Amino acid sequence: MINDKSRVKDVYATPIGRDVIDKILLQLDRSNRMITNPLVSNLRISTVKKLTRDHLDDAFWESFYWLLNLEKDRPSEGNPNPSWPWWKEAVFYQIYPRSFADSNGDGIGDINGIRSRLDYLQSLGVDALWLSPIYDSPNDDNGYDIRDYKAIMDEMGTMEDFDLLLEEVHDRGMRLIMDLVVNHTSDEHAWFQAALADPESPYRSYYFFRPGADGLPNNWVSFFSGPAWRYYPDQDVYTLHLFSEKQPDLNWDHEPVRQDIAEMVRWWLDKGVDGFRLDVINYISKREGLPDGDDTIRDLITYGGIENYYYGPNLNKYLRDLRREAFDLYDAFSVGETPGIGLEMGRLLSGEDRKELDLVFNFDQLEPPGKWRYDDYLYDLNYLKKYYIKYHTRLSDNDWMSVFWENHDNPRMISKINPDPRHRRRLAKMMMAWLLTMKGTPFVYQGQELGEVNQKFSSIDDVRDVEAINYFAELSVELGEASAWATILAGSRDHVRVPMNWDETSGNGFSTVEAWLPRPEQDQGWSVAAQEEDSNSVLADFRRLMALRKQYTALRRGSISFVKEKSHNYFAYFRQWQDEKILVEFNLSDLSHLRSQASPGDKLLYTDMKLAEKEGAGRRRLLPYEAAIYLCE
Numbered sequence: 001m002i003n004d005k006s007r008v009k010d011v012y013a014t015p016i017g018r019d020v021i022d023k024i025l026l027q028l029d030r031s032n033r034m035i036t037n038p039l040v041s042n043l044r045i046s047t048v049k050k051l052t053r054d055h056l057d058d059a060f061w062e063s064f065y066w067l068l069n070l071e072k073d074r075p076s077e078g079n080p081n082p083s084w085p086w087w088k089e090a091v092f093y094q095i096y097p098r099s100f101a102d103s104n105g106d107g108i109g110d111i112n113g114i115r116s117r118l119d120y121l122q123s124l125g126v127d128a129l130w131l132s133p134i135y136d137s138p139n140d141d142n143g144y145d146i147r148d149y150k151a152i153m154d155e156m157g158t159m160e161d162f163d164l165l166l167e168e169v170h171d172r173g174m175r176l177i178m179d180l181v182v183n184h185t186s187d188e189h190a191w192f193q194a195a196l197a198d199p200e201s202p203y204r205s206y207y208f209f210r211p212g213a214d215g216l217p218n219n220w221v222s223f224f225s226g227p228a229w230r231y232y233p234d235q236d237v238y239t240l241h242l243f244s245e246k247q248p249d250l251n252w253d254h255e256p257v258r259q260d261i262a263e264m265v266r267w268w269l270d271k272g273v274d275g276f277r278l279d280v281i282n283y284i285s286k287r288e289g290l291p292d293g294d295d296t297i298r299d300l301i302t303y304g305g306i307e308n309y310y311y312g313p314n315l316n317k318y319l320r321d322l323r324r325e326a327f328d329l330y331d332a333f334s335v336g337e338t339p340g341i342g343l344e345m346g347r348l349l350s351g352e353d354r355k356e357l358d359l360v361f362n363f364d365q366l367e368p369p370g371k372w373r374y375d376d377y378l379y380d381l382n383y384l385k386k387y388y389i390k391y392h393t394r395l396s397d398n399d400w401m402s403v404f405w406e407n408h409d410n411p412r413m414i415s416k417i418n419p420d421p422r423h424r425r426r427l428a429k430m431m432m433a434w435l436l437t438m439k440g441t442p443f444v445y446q447g448q449e450l451g452e453v454n455q456k457f458s459s460i461d462d463v464r465d466v467e468a469i470n471y472f473a474e475l476s477v478e479l480g481e482a483s484a485w486a487t488i489l490a491g492s493r494d495h496v497r498v499p500m501n502w503d504e505t506s507g508n509g510f511s512t513v514e515a516w517l518p519r520p521e522q523d524q525g526w527s528v529a530a531q532e533e534d535s536n537s538v539l540a541d542f543r544r545l546m547a548l549r550k551q552y553t554a555l556r557r558g559s560i561s562f563v564k565e566k567s568h569n570y571f572a573y574f575r576q577w578q579d580e581k582i583l584v585e586f587n588l589s590d591l592s593h594l595r596s597q598a599s600p601g602d603k604l605l606y607t608d609m610k611l612a613e614k615e616g617a618g619r620r621r622l623l624p625y626e627a628a629i630y631l632c633e
Ligand code: TEU
Pocket: 141, 144, 145, 181, 223, 224, 243, 279, 280, 337, 339, 408, 409, 467
């Protein structure tokens, strides 16, 4: 048990303590030597408490101890015999169905649209598709608010369409995973409707209903602005919603909820679905009594209350149960979306011996210290490099990580790194080379294979996302509309939700009518059609890189070792499997950089083709944002 008598090093030795301290150090841009040096590491917490009295009150320490003492387990430091399931060697491709392809001319992407593009997907060489939600939903949060888990949203098509899609994906040797959104349902779900209609309903316990009498039940805030509680005046009750007010949280402590969810998961797996991505799955277990969030923590990370549910008391148990009662019966794959968790928590959720999740999506790589998604800043790739070095230095053979930096919730990475259009192509290629040669399982988001960048939205009327709309309203009051809009433009999730850029026609080959979220501008030369015609396109290089990944086991299974770690703006690593050794090197800047690692006998497997032609072999410098891959002699 961690208590006042414990020393700093005892706290740092616990997985949660380590993750929390590492996160604070990261924000302060300090190395962990600040903690591991004997002077600090031997301090008693009671002393630290005194030293930090002005910033951290008793409530903070109470929450911190509670969190630390929750987790008795430690990540396993090895696995002599790691397994090689398909998903460790696969490349996943995420489809945002609303924006992929519209088959019936209503401006909304649908299942038959996806079916019509399966040849394209197969031609990319990707192994598995992940579909964002296509279930019946009133679309308050684009399908992440599910009304009926076993029905298809009208706009998406029918269950027959889905069955055909699944069959056709399998016929092409690919796999399909779905999105499982079970932290919350829609308020229009039958369970919630029953619960709301009758206080005596058994479904009342499926959610968090609290009496209205004394005002807000606690101080938790919603990720989509405002308090996390919706008030129903007729009944004088509140319900908890961590996301929009139309997304009430399910009460996982109530066993029938867990049973119904397991049954629903089996129902889909029985259809032949290959697995699921589990939406905000680390939020499902809330601290008993739903106590107030600590003010200091709220001030640090804005999401008041989060320490009470982001790695809750029964999280590990609920995941194990769900795996045993559904996933394992079908040998199905699972990747958990786990915002906020750190490296060690991730290992506890996805270690091979743990039997919880296969993989997690951790988000620490998306923003450097002190930044968050809505900040307008340039992302320094040296930070991404440091992140992967840290992870791969720490992970054991019992762990496997997901590799990604784009999805439907985040702006395009190229725009964050360097929005100068002159660098777009090479930067996009370099990021692809990175994604596809880093150790772990890559997840590509639709359009990433084209080098997509952010959209030129001009006002709040151009965006559709509930998060952005709510946040704009909140910010406008504080800052005025102009500066509120600048913030929305930097971070809006709609940058990546515009229709896929299939061709150069007015509807971009996505639809014959105006899309539900129009692209504000044509992006000439960057469509699929244009890139198919260009052997030096990002798309062409994506396929080249995919082919290399298929050809060389080292790129999929190989160990990773980093070289010249300290060299600024330069990132290089070896991947090795048995006798096969591959060197990958990147220039992380827009200036040329000395190429330092390859030996003369190494065979160049990949670089931007135009560069290779122009400069020939034996060049001494890497050009701006150049990636090079060699087979070592
Ligand atoms: O996102 C969860 C999440 O915490 C964030 O990444 C989210 O984008 C939010 O903006 C935090 O401010 C998942 C889904 O990926 C997202 O699309 C959903 O809106 C959300 O859960 C609710 O289901």
